[in-house]
Amino acid sequence: MSRTRTIGEAELRSLATGAGVLGTGGGTHPYLELLNIEKLYREGRHARLISADALGDDELVAVVGLMGAPLVTKERLPDPDHVLRPVRLMEDFTGRRFDAVMSIEIGSENSILPLMVSALCGIPVVDADTMGRAFPEAQMASFAIRGLSLTPFVISDIRDNDLVITRTEDALWTERIGRRVCTELGSIVATCSAPRTGREVKDHAILGSISRAIRLGEAVMNARRRHESPIAAVLIAERGVHLFRGKVSDVARRTTGGFVRGEAQIEGVDEFAGDVFLVDFQNEFTIGRHAGEVRVTVPDLICILDSLTGTALGTETIRYGQRVDILSLPCDPIMSSSEGLQRVGPRAFGYDFDFVSLHRMAA
Amino acid sequence: MSRTRTIGEAELRSLATGAGVLGTGGGTHPYLELLNIEKLYREGRHARLISADALGDDELVAVVGLMGAPLVTKERLPDPDHVLRPVRLMEDFTGRRFDAVMSIEIGSENSILPLMVSALCGIPVVDADTMGRAFPEAQMASFAIRGLSLTPFVISDIRDNDLVITRTEDALWTERIGRRVCTELGSIVATCSAPRTGREVKDHAILGSISRAIRLGEAVMNARRRHESPIAAVLIAERGVHLFRGKVSDVARRTTGGFVRGEAQIEGVDEFAGDVFLVDFQNEFTIGRHAGEVRVTVPDLICILDSLTGTALGTETIRYGQRVDILSLPCDPIMSSSEGLQRVGPRAFGYDFDFVSLHRMAA
Numbered sequence: 001m002s003r004t005r006t007i008g009e010a011e012l013r014s015l016a017t018g019a020g021v022l023g024t025g026g027g028t029h030p031y032l033e034l035l036n037i038e039k040l041y042r043e044g045r046h047a048r049l050i051s052a053d054a055l056g057d058d059e060l061v062a063v064v065g066l067m068g069a070p071l072v073t074k075e076r077l078p079d080p081d082h083v084l085r086p087v088r089l090m091e092d093f094t095g096r097r098f099d100a101v102m103s104i105e106i107g108s109e110n111s112i113l114p115l116m117v118s119a120l121c122g123i124p125v126v127d128a129d130t131m132g133r134a135f136p137e138a139q140m141a142s143f144a145i146r147g148l149s150l151t152p153f154v155i156s157d158i159r160d161n162d163l164v165i166t167r168t169e170d171a172l173w174t175e176r177i178g179r180r181v182c183t184e185l186g187s188i189v190a191t192c193s194a195p196r197t198g199r200e201v202k203d204h205a206i207l208g209s210i211s212r213a214i215r216l217g218e219a220v221m222n223a224r225r226r227h228e229s230p231i232a233a234v235l236i237a238e239r240g241v242h243l244f245r246g247k248v249s250d251v252a253r254r255t256t257g258g259f260v261r262g263e264a265q266i267e268g269v270d271e272f273a274g275d276v277f278l279v280d281f282q283n284e285f286t287i288g289r290h291a292g293e294v295r296v297t298v299p300d301l302i303c304i305l306d307s308l309t310g311t312a313l314g315t316e317t318i319r320y321g322q323r324v325d326i327l328s329l330p331c332d333p334i335m336s337s338s339e340g341l342q343r344v345g346p347r348a349f350g351y352d353f354d355f356v357s358l359h360r361m362a363a
Numbered sequence: 364m365s366r367t368r369t370i371g372e373a374e375l376r377s378l379a380t381g382a383g384v385l386g387t388g389g390g391t392h393p394y395l396e397l398l399n400i401e402k403l404y405r406e407g408r409h410a411r412l413i414s415a416d417a418l419g420d421d422e423l424v425a426v427v428g429l430m431g432a433p434l435v436t437k438e439r440l441p442d443p444d445h446v447l448r449p450v451r452l453m454e455d456f457t458g459r460r461f462d463a464v465m466s467i468e469i470g471s472e473n474s475i476l477p478l479m480v481s482a483l484c485g486i487p488v489v490d491a492d493t494m495g496r497a498f499p500e501a502q503m504a505s506f507a508i509r510g511l512s513l514t515p516f517v518i519s520d521i522r523d524n525d526l527v528i529t530r531t532e533d534a535l536w537t538e539r540i541g542r543r544v545c546t547e548l549g550s551i552v553a554t555c556s557a558p559r560t561g562r563e564v565k566d567h568a569i570l571g572s573i574s575r576a577i578r579l580g581e582a583v584m585n586a587r588r589r590h591e592s593p594i595a596a597v598l599i600a601e602r603g604v605h606l607f608r609g610k611v612s613d614v615a616r617r618t619t620g621g622f623v624r625g626e627a628q629i630e631g632v633d634e635f636a637g638d639v640f641l642v643d644f645q646n647e648f649t650i651g652r653h654a655g656e657v658r659v660t661v662p663d664l665i666c667i668l669d670s671l672t673g674t675a676l677g678t679e680t681i682r683y684g685q686r687v688d689i690l691s692l693p694c695d696p697i698m699s700s701s702e703g704l705q706r707v708g709p710r711a712f713g714y715d716f717d718f719v720s721l722h723r724m725a726a
Contacts, residue, residue, distance in 0.1 A: 089529065093456075161536050163528040166452065173524050176547055184543040 003054040004124040007047045007115065011214050012037055018217030019111035020312035021234055022329075024301045026134035026284035027070045027108030028314030036078050037112050040119040047115035050100055050124035052207050055198030060096055061126055062087045063196060064113050065104030067138070067155070067178060068188035069255050070283055071316045073109050076158070076188060080116035085162065086154040086192035087117055093152055093164055094195060102126035102201065104141055104193065106209035107134025107284070108314070113190075128201055129209040132332035133301050136259055136283035138178060139171035140344045142334045143196065146204040150174040154192045157185035183258040206332045220310045230310025231325045234303070241358050243288060243295060244277040244326040245270055245307060251318055259283050264304075264318050266326065277326060279304065281315040286349050288326065296328045297355055299335035299344040303327045330359035366417040367487040370410045370478065374577050375400055381580030382474035383675035384597055385692075387664045389497035389647035390433045390471030391677030399441050400475050403482040410478035413463055413487035415570050418561030423459055424489055425450045426559060427476050428467030430501070430518070430541060431551035432618050433646055434679045436472050439521070439551060443479035448525065449517040449555035450480055456515055456527055457558060465489035465564065467504055467556065469572040470497025470647070471677070476553075491568040495695035496664050499622055499646035501541055502534035503707045505697045506559065509567040513537040517555045520548035546621040569695045583673045593673025594688045597666070604721050606651060606658060607640040607689040608633055608670060614681055622646050627667075627681050629689065640689060642667065644678040649712050651689065659691045660718055662698035662707040666690045693722035 007015075012034060020029035037047070055061070064087060066073060091097055101114040106129040114125040130141035144150055153165040153174050163181065168174045174193075182189045196205075216237050223233035235242055246266040253262030261282050268275035277295075280287040285302035288295050296302055304313045307323040318324075334340050336357060342348065345355045370378075375397060383392035400410070418424070427450060429436060454460055464477040469492040477488040493504035507513055516528040516537050526544065531537045537556075545552045559568075579600050586596035598605060609629040616625035624645050631638035640658075643650040648665035651658050659665055667676045670686040681687075697703050699720060705711065708718045 093529075159536070160530060160532045161528075161540060162530045163526055163540065165524075165526040166456075167523060167525045169523045173522070177524060177526065177544055180543045180547040181540055184539055 004048040004050045007049050007125070009038070009041050012041070014214045014217030014221060015111060015210065016217065017220050018213030018215065019106055019108055021216055021220070021303050021305065022106050022213055022301065023108030023134045023312060023314065024284045024303055025281055025313070025315040026136065027073055028312045028317050030109040030112050033078050033109050033112035036080060037115050037119065040080065040116065045119040047118035048124040049127055049210060052126055052128045052201050052205060055100060055126065055201060057197060057199040059099035059198040061196045061198065061201050062090065062098040062101040062117065063104055063130065063193045064101060064117060065110045065191050065193070066113065066188060067182045067191050069258055069260050070314060071255060071260060072186065072188040074316060078109070079158070080120055082156065082158055083113050083116050083190050084120050085156040086190050089156065089162055089164070090152065090154045090192045090195065093154065096195070098123055098195065100124050100126050102205065103129050105129050105131040105134045106213050107131065110134065111210070111213055125210060126201060127210045128205040128207045130205055132206040132209060132335065134284050135344060138175040138193070142206055143200070143204050144171035145334060145340050145343050148194065148200060148204065150193045152194055153178060155181055156190045158188065161185060179258045187258055206334060224309065231305060231307065231327070234305065234310060234327060238329040239359070240327045240329040242325065243328055244268065244290060245272055246277060246324060248318055248320055248322045248324060251320065253315065260315050262315070266324060279326070282349060283315060285315065287346065287351060294353060296358055297346045297351070298349055299331040299340065299355065300357060300359065301329040301331060303329060328358050330357065367411040367413045370412050370488070372401070372404050375404070377577045377580030377584060378474060378573065379580065380583050381576030381578065382469055382471055384579055384583070384666050384668065385469050385576055385664065386471030386497045386675060386677065387647045387666055388644055388676070388678040389499065390436055391675045391680050393472040393475050396441050396472050396475035399443060400478050400482065403443065403479065408482040410481035411487040412490055412573060415489055415491045415565050415568060418463060418489065418564060420560060420562040422462035422561040424559045424561065424564050425453065425461040425464040425480065426467055426493065426556045427464060427480060428473045428554050428556070429476060429551060430545045430554050432621055432623050433677060434618060434623060435549065435551040437679060441472070442521070443483055445519065445521055446476050446479050446553050447483050448519040449553050452519065452525055452527070453515065453517045453555045453558065456517065459558070461486055461558065463487050463489050465568065466492050468492050468494040468497045469576050470494065473497065474573070474576055488573060489564060490573045491564055491570045492572040493568055495569040495572060495698065497647050498707060501538040501556070505569055506563070506567050507534035508697060508703050508706050511557065511563060511567060513556045515557055516541060518544055519553045521551065524548060542621045550621050569697060587672065594668060594670065594690070597668065597673060597690060601692040602722070603690045603692040605688065606691055607631065607653060608635055609640060609687060611681055611683055611685045611687060614683065616678065623678050625678070629687060632686070642689070645712060646678060648678065650709065650714060657716060659721055660709045660714070661712055662694040662703065662718065663720060663722065664692040664694060666692060691721050693720065
């Protein structure tokens with residue numbers, strides 16, 4: 001039996017839909033990336049999937065991701081060759097070939113990137129990621145939380161500029177340097193962070209992420225087809241909590257330092273009529289307040305979905321007048337561990353309070 | 364006969380003095396670097412000098428320099444191991460050892476850096492540089508003017524952060540990316556730009572720079588010893604033009620984007636009484652105006668020297684009340700060539716007029 005399987009063409013749309021929800025506002029539904037991988041499929045170039053368990057301990061995995069402000073990913077057509085470039089450069093730099101590829105995050109656009117690499121050069125996509133959602137900064141990856149170095153860290157822009165951050169004091173410095181370079185290069189760069197062994201992936205990645213996003217996307221699309229509630233489908237598929245329903249009444253956003261930051265205000269409808277829900281964001285949604293009280297925080301996922309279609313809305317696409325449901329999905333235990341919270345808890349985002357999960361662990 | 368000679372301890376002070384004058388305001392007299400190399404000499408570690416002519420065509424030369432705002436070089440003690448780090452990293456990256464080392468610029472601090480590398484690891488310093496003075500930006504090097512790539516370009520900060528810019532569209536992008544990184548890393552980084560062959564150095568570097576700075580410094584120091592005019596000594600040694608004598612009456616400076624920018628106003632004394640001379644700067648002095656008329660511009664050197672001692676004053680050290688002489692020294696022909704002027708002429712610094720040399724070539 002083969003240890004890999006081809007990802008079916010029908011699964012691509014499910015993956016994109018699920019990844020949009022798991023993007024928690026950072027990028028939303030990766031429509032342009034979906035068109036792009038579908039084009040590769042039409043050319044006969046398919047992506048294959050491999051379970052992390054099937055990786056040899058010494059096999060080498062490329063960890064890819066786009067770094068930048070979400071708006072730019074909505075304005076530029078993605079280019080698979082651009083995504084592949086830092087992977088090849090990393091191979092040149094280390095003198096070793098990769099056996100597989102995975103994404104830094106399952107949320108939104110970055111879910112599709114490893115499929116592009118797989119379709120172009122034949123190595124399989126590992127069914128895993130390093131965030132279980134989307135986060136705005138590089139040091140928020142599970143590998144960094146577990147103390148693995150992110151360097152060497154390769155950056156390629158859309159022109160002919162490439163660089164390798166060969167060593168940093170810690171993952172925060174990798175992020176700082178990378179972010180500055182990214183901003184100078186147009187707030188969108190393709191990256192390949194430190195090669196990981198199969199053993200490291202098995203021990204420190206978030207496993208099953210691609211399958212999870214495909215399942216979630218299928219649940220949403222099935223609900224749409226059956227004229228059932230896609231909101232309910234997400235809640236059931238991900239054991240989520242419904243937080244609010246309302247109409248977007250105000251959005252303030254500014255793109256600074258390579259991020260989009262701001263806040264959205266949602267006025268309640270139905271049983272929430274008269275209430276207001278406020279959501280802060282830095283690329284992704286970070287904090288939700290209901291009637292002035294903090295109700296949900298990073299690292300739990302905050303998802304704002306179109307009430308009718310279940311389509312994920314993002315920090316760049318949310319706008320006045322949209323009818324939305326606000327959900328929270330539980331984060332991965334790596335993220336809510338004490339090391340995890342130091343990197344991705346509310347204090348890491350500049351808030352003066354601690355994380356309290358909405359979600360009771362069903363362990 | 365050996366093809367190298369040890370740079371004598373007495374020459375170090377001459378080199379520093381001459382390099383201060385050739386710094387044209389960018390960094391001034393490199394006092395801290397001088398103390399540093401003198402300390403290495405006391406430990407028995409000496410720098411050796413090699414003429415570019417004595418280099419084999421295939422020998423490999425490291426091109427080193429500090430990138431940053433001049434003020435930071437006045438506030439931090441230099442560290443020879445920091446200067447050596449990007450050289451070693453470049454060797455690791457290319458898989459080739461260097462046979463010699465040279466400076467990106469003879470002006471100010473950067474004149475001493477290759478001596479530190481030589482003293483630490485034994486390879487000789489090439490008697491050459493790439494500017495014949497100091498300039499603020501990487502693409503202003505003669506190698507870049509002659510169309511050679513500056514990449515790979517290695518950057519090391521004072522912590523443990525290192526990176527390699529492996530490829531850029533052109534030298535301007537190397538500067539842009541490097542400057543952003545430099546600013547994020549505290550506005551002071553040690554760099555090693557693309558390795559150069561002996562042939563490239565002979566063809567495209569500015570030759571004899573170290574010897575020139577030593578001779579110039581000796582002329583200034585001899586004049587001081589003999590109670591003669593150090594200003595006259597500089598004019599004679601470098602075939603310079605005397606432009607103005609006066610008292611600094613105003614200085615405006617701001618450090619932005621990794622540079623110090625601003626302007627200095629000098630009120631005339633003696634035969635210049637009643638006149639005003641204005642000097643603009645971006646790390647180095649760029650433009651001089653006498654009574655409102657442009658009198659001198661980049662790439663010719665503008666030197667502001669203490670009238671009594673001949674000590675070079677810099678964009679960070681010039682201040683109200685100083686008695687100064689303003690001189691211009693001729694630039695290297697590479698800089699005043701048509702390719703040169705595109706990179707280092709007045710228009711490259713944002714001015715709306717062309718370069719006219721004060722200096723008649725004695726060719």
